[in-house]
Amino acid sequence: MSQSPSVTLYPLGGLGEIGLNCMVMVSGDDMVIIDCGLMFPDDSLFGIDVVIPRFDFILANKHKLRGIVVTHGHEDHIGALPWLLPYVDVPVYGSPLTLALVGKKLEEHNLKDFVTLTPVAKNQRLELGVFAFTFIEVCHSIVHGYGLGIETPAGKIVHSGDFKIDRNPMDGHITDLDAFARFSADGVRLLMSDSTNVERDGFSLNEREIKGALSDLFHKATGRILVTLFSSHIQRMQEVFELAHDTGRKVAISGKSLFSNTEIAKELGYLRIPPDSTCTLDDLPGMPDDKVVLLVTGSQGEPLSALSRLATGEHRQLRVHPGDTVLLSSRFIPGNVRAITRLINRLYKLGAEVLYENVQAIHASGHAYREELGIMLDTVKPKFFIPVHGEYRHLVKHCRLAVSRGVAPERALVIEDGNPVTLFADGGIRLEDAISVEHIYVDGKGVGDVGQSVLKERALLAGEGLVIVVMVVDEKTGEVTLGPNIMSKGFVFEQQYSHVLEDAKCIVWDIFENIPPGNPELLKERIRSSLRRFFRKILERDPVVVPLVITL
Amino acid sequence: MSQSPSVTLYPLGGLGEIGLNCMVMVSGDDMVIIDCGLMFPDDSLFGIDVVIPRFDFILANKHKLRGIVVTHGHEDHIGALPWLLPYVDVPVYGSPLTLALVGKKLEEHNLKDFVTLTPVAKNQRLELGVFAFTFIEVCHSIVHGYGLGIETPAGKIVHSGDFKIDRNPMDGHITDLDAFARFSADGVRLLMSDSTNVERDGFSLNEREIKGALSDLFHKATGRILVTLFSSHIQRMQEVFELAHDTGRKVAISGKSLFSNTEIAKELGYLRIPPDSTCTLDDLPGMPDDKVVLLVTGSQGEPLSALSRLATGEHRQLRVHPGDTVLLSSRFIPGNVRAITRLINRLYKLGAEVLYENVQAIHASGHAYREELGIMLDTVKPKFFIPVHGEYRHLVKHCRLAVSRGVAPERALVIEDGNPVTLFADGGIRLEDAISVEHIYVDGKGVGDVGQSVLKERALLAGEGLVIVVMVVDEKTGEVTLGPNIMSKGFVFEQQYSHVLEDAKCIVWDIFENIPPGNPELLKERIRSSLRRFFRKILERDPVVVPLVITL
Missing domain, CATH: 3.10.20.580 (Ubiquitin-like (UB roll))
Structure with missing residues (x-):
């Protein structure tokens, strides 16, 4: 066996499914976890609240654990932390926003006091055992996410995080290709990159285009405007506040997750709300319809959300009426299509006009399309390539793309959860014996008992x-x-x-x-x-x- | 009250949902039913097999019933007949293919001997009581469907059936706009038209384009080709047989519904299979991969279908292997997305290449897009317009389209299930009091007891x-x-x-x-x-x- 220094990657989740992202990296006596996400159950998982990775491998090696690095604040990257953090005692590293969202989650699980959250700045270099992480800004559907430049005893590794490349960025929300290039200048052994949209050709829409489309609608609307979006999409919220301000409207918020996320984002400076541009639901009765924007929860048709209650006439303070324009500035997640279309039909019955992705370009994916994935490959020029964050077919297609961009076919590897890979400093690579991975079902306080x-x-x-x-x-x-x-x-x-x-x-x-x-x-x-x-x-x-x- | 002759339309299903199409038309002592479809349950309807309309109104008036006219052979137009036909004694009218599919269904329910199925030819005029129906060919994702020209005591009515307009038709599968125009020449009081795709701009893809895309794939493939499609899509099957023949391949079929539908279609002359172009699964072991096409059931990821069994390695006679190309020449129905993508991932793991609508244009909708809907409106030039076959939002948008094409706004009516409308010969129209409609749940032999x-x-x-x-x-x-x-x-x-x-x-x-x-x-x-x-x-x-x- 090679005695050359080495690093082994243990994918515990996200390589074979969308969600559940969790990659463990070990070199000698040092271990770091990259992301710790959950997955939402499909309809066949009766009564299951969330699905998390199996942590046995981590717990068996927890004496080696130097830290947990989270790339951004989406549930599929941070959502499983509450089920891991009670058993390990290391800091969690990420951007201030990411950690604020982790903190909110820990509060809900009464874990806040037991965990150290250590914010890291963009381009900061952080040593964790034998590893050194450089945090590189990426553009995604949540602000202040990071890709990772990782120095290891077996050479450099780049992890893209979830990203897209906005070629015409607003507010400085960019994927810092220069930083990726700088980090990669002296050679990268391995790139791991987001595979979600590998089936989509060309470039994704960018936020400037979305804001343009929203702006047209804001300028045209003569009644109230109701907007729903993913409550973590701070940049989109910023656009809504700015457009409201530009068109002489005030924004009122209805829905818990929007309230708390706008508070967090304001406090940390991610959301800059123009002066005099907000109001409360109580202010509405006295205001003309064309002076109002309602930012409401419920983009997935969730039954208790503000928008669902509006659609069924069960909202405590608000009623939808003719003249209202409802903008679903969000994606239809496949499992929710029926709930969302039911919601849209109900809103039409109440006389509202409803616009959504299928009929109007008012949402953009946060994940790179093929051309953007190609740019990442061209920028990093890795020797080896492992696609992450995708179902099996995405991984296969992303490998093919990598090969078309110059990675040697035998060095573009489709690796699934549980299949560790070791990189050696002398240039070799080895597929290790599989470790045990599993989708663990959480039902209430029961973790894994519902099988x-x-x-x-x-x-x-x-x-x-x-x-x-x-x-x-x-x-x-x-x-x-x-x-x-x-x-x-x-x-x-x-x-x-x-x-x-x-x-x-x-x-x-x-x-x-x-x-x-x-x-x-x-x-x-x-x-x-x-x-x-x-x-x-x-x-x-x-x-x-x-x-x-x-x-x- | 007006004493002018009149006709009243009673929508029992399909106006407010996709599926369950059933329209009842009454004038004096004469009643005719147009379509009698079912709807498949969504995931919230635990254990429900199918959903059918409530037939109370029909049964209370069954002495008036002169016949049931079915526009085409899809489940959402014929699927509820087995629950109505035991209680009424009138013929069912439709094209030979439509009635063959109705017949198959009645056989399964042991009803075949009690029902008269009366085929009608295109352009045939059929008198049913005071009504006269002219059957007009339409192009749809099943062959030999009809739109209806209906002469009533209150003037002419056109019902589009499910249609698209193929501007570049193959094999004579057309929507006969000339016939619609001829029927409409002396004025149409009311058009009822298919609203499914009103949210899609422009024109739908046509079958010639689909066949072209399939042809490219057939000519490129060096291994076996597996094709799955809706088993009622006879025209697509015809294309597959022709392309197989053109590329020197033989077609083997796996899956019950494909077997029985190809038999029916061959017998009635809808499917013309080139000589020496078929084989059985038993012949396959001796045949080179590039001489084989497999036509298999399972486009929706149905767990017991041929393709699902192939994907899980549980097919009795066949295995998927590298080099196979699998073509899903079909739509992903929203509730089935997870099952279908699981299937695709499994096929990739077995080394197959899989192509489907999202990544390749190998399926076309059978329903008219906006421009085609506009052409129907321009052709029929109705005085009144009632959109059918759609959810509420589709109906609203189809009315708007009709207005943009010249229908007076007050004459484009969004009518929902259970809201009858009366047309009077003297030109008036009246919205009647609602009748009771309901989604009736069928669970095994229980009809309506599961509430x-x-x-x-x-x-x-x-x-x-x-x-x-x-x-x-x-x-x-x-x-x-x-x-x-x-x-x-x-x-x-x-x-x-x-x-x-x-x-x-x-x-x-x-x-x-x-x-x-x-x-x-x-x-x-x-x-x-x-x-x-x-x-x-x-x-x-x-x-x-x-x-x-x-x-x-």
């Missing part, structure tokens, strides 16, 4: 409900002293199907009479299988059947 | 599962003779949380000891509320708690 078996039970219950059969049998005489009684949940509307439930009782009686006494397990098994067969035949439904046979 | 209360129980069970508490109390002594025992389904992994369940038992004991005997209802209520509180506190979970207190 496939519990989820399967939930899916069965969700599909056809449940039937409980209760009977009490006298131990001595073998006679039935109570029941069989049948109750159901989520199965049928019982009043309508009482005859079916009566027939089911007769079936249970029959079974009971044909099984010799003293065989409660057999009795239960027969009840379960016979009733399932009966319900399938009569109703084409297959509920969970729970037989309770009590012998007294 | 909001049962669905709510299923949602609760799905979310956090269920806890059953059983105890038996001696009626005379008031002592507990058995239990409390606790069992759960879909709640927690019991081995890991046995201490929680033990604590829950203690809580039940406590409650029991603090409630005077003879109060089983109070006891149950306390058990339910206390355990829910306990589980929320300890686990942040809120299962359904079923307390069974048996007094003997």
